[in-house]
Amino acid sequence: FAEIQMLTPMVATREMYFFRHCKKLNTNQWAIVDVSIDEDNIDASSQKCRKRPSGCIIEDKSNGHCKVTWMEHIECQKIPIHSLYRSIVNTGLAFGARHWICTLQQQCERLVFHVATNVPxxxxxxxxxxxxxxxxxxxxxxxxxxxxxxxxxxxxxxxxxxxxxxxxxxxxxxxxxxxxxxxxxxxxxxxxxxxxxxxxxxxxxxxxxxxxxxxxxxxxxxxxxxxxxxxxxxxxxxxxxxxxxxxxxxxxxxxxxxxxxxxxxxxxxxxxxxxxxxxxxxxxxxxxxxxxxxxxxx
The missing domain is CATH 3.30.530 (Alpha-D-Glucose-1,6-Bisphosphate; Chain A, domain 4)
Structure with a gap:
């Protein structure tokens, strides 16, 4: 289960139940795939968003870096969105793959600087x-x-x-x-x-x-x-x-x-x-x- 949110209470979080499958594709590639599930004990009416197969492929570049390819494939019910955020949400800027890539890169940099021992x-x-x-x-x-x-x-x-x-x-x-x-x-x-x-x-x-x-x-x-x-x-x-x-x-x-x-x-x-x-x-x-x-x- 995950709650995906914008940093505002004016846009409802996207609540989703999903399976996550991780697999090593070859010596230098890994895949992480999420997909929503249908279970009898989950209230379907509460799930306004569902993940179609989504995720990322991580490729080791053998130089201390990696290449990440991300895809988001989400199906959501139409719900009212505050006018201030309507265009951001409807165009995919808020919950799209490019946004998650930027966030991932930023968090990776933060982690690197956190553990670094040779900071100028x-x-x-x-x-x-x-x-x-x-x-x-x-x-x-x-x-x-x-x-x-x-x-x-x-x-x-x-x-x-x-x-x-x-x-x-x-x-x-x-x-x-x-x-x-x-x-x-x-x-x-x-x-x-x-x-x-x-x-x-x-x-x-x-x-x-x-x-x-x-x-x-x-x-x-x-x-x-x-x-x-x-x-x-x-x-x-x-x-x-x-x-x-x-x-x-x-x-x-x-x-x-x-x-x-x-x-x-x-x-x-x-x-x-x-x-x-x-x-x-x-x-x-x-x-x-x-x-x-x-x-x-x-």
Missing amino acids: VKDSSGVDTLAGRKSILTLSQRMSWSFCRAIGGSRRISWKKIVSKTGDDIRVSLRNNLNEQGEPLGTILSAVSSIWLPLSHHALFDFLRDENRRNEWDIMSNGSTVHSTVNLAKGQDRGNAVTVMDMKGEEQSVLVLQDSCTNAYESMVVYAPVDIKGMQSVMTGCDSSKIPVLPSGF
């Missing part, structure tokens, strides 16, 4: 040890995963629609964290809104990452001086990076962990304030699994 100094500023670098990258990845889970359109999350005074469509959800480590305890409110802006996503991405302009949109940095104390590359594109920013105000300082990533299809900036002592321990290589983070982002 310019790509790993502010951290003295490999253990500290890995600990920060692990924490940032958990933060981004938490963000993606929190804003999806899964049926497990109950979203309430609210229309603002300006007519904007806002979705709100509430949940209680009683004992789960890694995020604050208590009631957690999530609010999501989407808008179209008349500029490229690259320009907006660079604006949101620019620490010198953070005062223009981030209420946490209002009146504070912002500068990066840590900057870790996690991909070939300079936008794929993890940053720790120190926001120094008149009364107190706040450390903010930020994870940014970009590819041909989408960009994302996720950030969260972090405990100063906890972050200092993470920077030395200590376990980051108990550091509570409550991310926001774009």
Whole structure:
């Protein structure tokens, strides 16, 4: 079973039950194929999407690289789609093979940079040890995963629609964290809104990452001086990076962990304030699994 989602509650997730078959085709080729199944114990009415034979072929190029060929063949019932996302979904940009290839490439780069031991100094500023670098990258990845889970359109999350005074469509959800480590305890409110802006996503991405302009949109940095104390590359594109920013105000300082990533299809900036002592321990290589983070982002 899989839930395939866009990073918005305004587009319902695609829920599918399927078999996965993996086979080695020859000495340097492998195939992974998914296909939906018909089972008596599965409610067919809940399956609005079905996988026809889909998957990928992986070919080893014997030079430390591999070639991936991906095909998506999905059959979906016609359901209402929010006007902001209708063209993206209907043209296949949202759930198509090219999107998954970009995502796969980005995640592979992230993994390579995570385990690398020969990272240039310019790509790993502010951290003295490999253990500290890995600990920060692990924490940032958990933060981004938490963000993606929190804003999806899964049926497990109950979203309430609210229309603002300006007519904007806002979705709100509430949940209680009683004992789960890694995020604050208590009631957690999530609010999501989407808008179209008349500029490229690259320009907006660079604006949101620019620490010198953070005062223009981030209420946490209002009146504070912002500068990066840590900057870790996690991909070939300079936008794929993890940053720790120190926001120094008149009364107190706040450390903010930020994870940014970009590819041909989408960009994302996720950030969260972090405990100063906890972050200092993470920077030395200590376990980051108990550091509570409550991310926001774009």
